[in-house]
Amino acid sequence: MYNLEVGKGFPILSKKGREGEHMSVTIDDIAKEARVSTATVSRVINGSKAVSPELTRRVLEVIERNRFKPNSFARGLATDKSSIIGVIVADISNPVISTTIKGINHVAQQKGYTVMVCESDGNGDKEQMLLERLEEQKASGVILAGMNVDHNRIQQMLRMDFPIVMVTQQSSDGKITINTVIHDNINAIRDAVVFLHTSGHRRIGFICGPENDYSSGIKRLEGFRTSMEELQLEVPESYIMFGDFSYESGRECMRRIFEENAIMPTAVLACSDLMAAGAVSGAASLGLSVPQDLSIMGFDDTDLARYLNPALSTVRIPYFEEGEKAAEELFSLMESGEKATGKLVYVPHKVIRRFSVRKI
């Protein structure tokens, strides 16, 4: 007979609930078994208030024995917070991005957070949808990895419930309102140019990212122009080509550099290893062998740089660390309760010498 009149006169359901359903152990079960209130159990779990050693021990023992896991929905409902952090990326199979994600994952996991990776395919509507979904899930924070984001979008994001951090890419209005973790594109390219210069190259071509890509594309171009100027090296406009970071565009840019110049550069610097790979292939198909006839340098130091023959000289960007720092930045934002402080964190790069560049 379960129809005991209790409380406001409603029958208590037995622990089984509606029959057949798998009911998991709840905080009430623990409280009952440890002969304390649910408040105490909650306090023990969260360390939110002092509980005597005696009770703490008793509660922990019961929790342990029953493998009790707090229901994250109930907890979320009560606190209005989840332990999820969202990561929005355009393309998960881009090695640069997946390495960044690994870094994010690494620190999130340590902090007991779970990472939700969402792919936008570079599609604004999808991105919007994902942000909304993350808001629904009450994500505690969001990281945008390698996403091109414009001013409007940023304003809109700042209205969301969670703090946001950008990584691998900075906002396209040039202003840093959202906290950002990034490598120094200008100086990284400068160092690459200096490396080529030190290797004896004076005529240097440049395969750039897209013109509408403020962060990676434009900054790197800026780095190229200023450092060439500093070294007092001429740069015919036909030495500079705009690609889109793809292998095919690298190939195509190489072809155009060849076609549009009577005097070829002795070295070509590409803005990604992938475009560099395309450039190597393009050079080969033009009868130029690398590095004998032409030196080619990449950027990123993805695994591909090592796999190619000749292995690519490149600039190493520590994307894993970039991801880690981004996550750390996000956590400190979450702790401080601020949505954005406009902080900008740089991560160091390093020129890697391999065989695609020769001394002349």
Next chain:
Amino acid sequence: MYNLEVGKGFPILSKKGREGEHMSVTIDDIAKEARVSTATVSRVINGSKAVSPELTRRVLEVIERNRFKPNSFARGLATDKSSIIGVIVADISNPVISTTIKGINHVAQQKGYTVMVCESDGNGDKEQMLLERLEEQKASGVILAGMNVDHNRIQQMLRMDFPIVMVTQQSSDGKITINTVIHDNINAIRDAVVFLHTSGHRRIGFICGPENDYSSGIKRLEGFRTSMEELQLEVPESYIMFGDFSYESGRECMRRIFEENAIMPTAVLACSDLMAAGAVSGAASLGLSVPQDLSIMGFDDTDLARYLNPALSTVRIPYFEEGEKAAEELFSLMESGEKATGKLVYVPHKVIRRFSVRKI
């Protein structure tokens, strides 16, 4: 004056709640504004029971106007279900895996589910931890992508609350208890061997996956041995080397094949594009050029196969589709309410001819 005595005599909080906190619009607000009960609103949202057209319209209008999004915690708490599906992988930056994830994402997103990608680093404890966390989050289903899983683990998984599907890899006990979506490793290798045979090769070396990898490693080896036998081709044991799918191991295996054989094979088939790339590099360092002195064939058809010079002949495995099918499989399991039916789904492969294999 908010201290109206209502219900059991407790004051109603104003919508603002504790001051300063951002309160979002709830189902109650909608109900009030549309002059219906929350039950009706819920029914409209979920289409769970007939609601008159008149009310439906009214409710939808109010929902729309207020941009109401049901709180997923409250919903989860009430239904004990989330719209999250978990994906556990060993390494997110493995191109094969990230492509599979893209496929999963693609169908999950269409169904209104969010994918949570978790990385285990191939670490059993971490994997366990992730499964528990997914259980906590009440994931509706889980996909294991490219994970080596043994019998015990499978038994344990079948005890979890959600259905599980394996993709890209099958369980190491050879029995299919968990639903699995995979390519036909044996026949894919057979087709590669036949391709090499057709190209005139008779002495064929094999760079295999790890010996302890039942699905990809052992199956492919089996495919190699049986198809070589069918073609009545000899295979000295020193033609077969075990790698670990890495570039370096491909290089090393190539070196050993060279050192341990007086008569070299004319072609080497590697079990992944990455190992094939290593093999090409290893061959080069031994003074053998590909494909003039030695043909090398890969497996997977990752982008790398196209980027290499010479571009790799390989076997294309449609990992994106594999991911899609896995997700479809999971959804059908979720709908039927079963945890596993032991269904095995194959995905078709295709030999891709490029330049690393020459006709002799």
Next chain:
DNA sequence: TTTTGAAATGAAAGCGCTTTCCCAATACCA
């Protein structure tokens, strides 16, 4: 006309936590 049944709606319980509010017990101070 009365009875039955189906359909539409609302009231409110209940999901499993956290946290406020309160009380009791103990420690501290003059």
Next chain:
DNA sequence: TGGTATTGGGAAAGCGCTTTCATTTCAAAA
């Protein structure tokens, strides 16, 4: 010693949904 902080712990409200159950309405069957 009395009075005041301080501390530990319990009762129960409340988070925002879903769903059961009861009620009302209305058409069809008797």
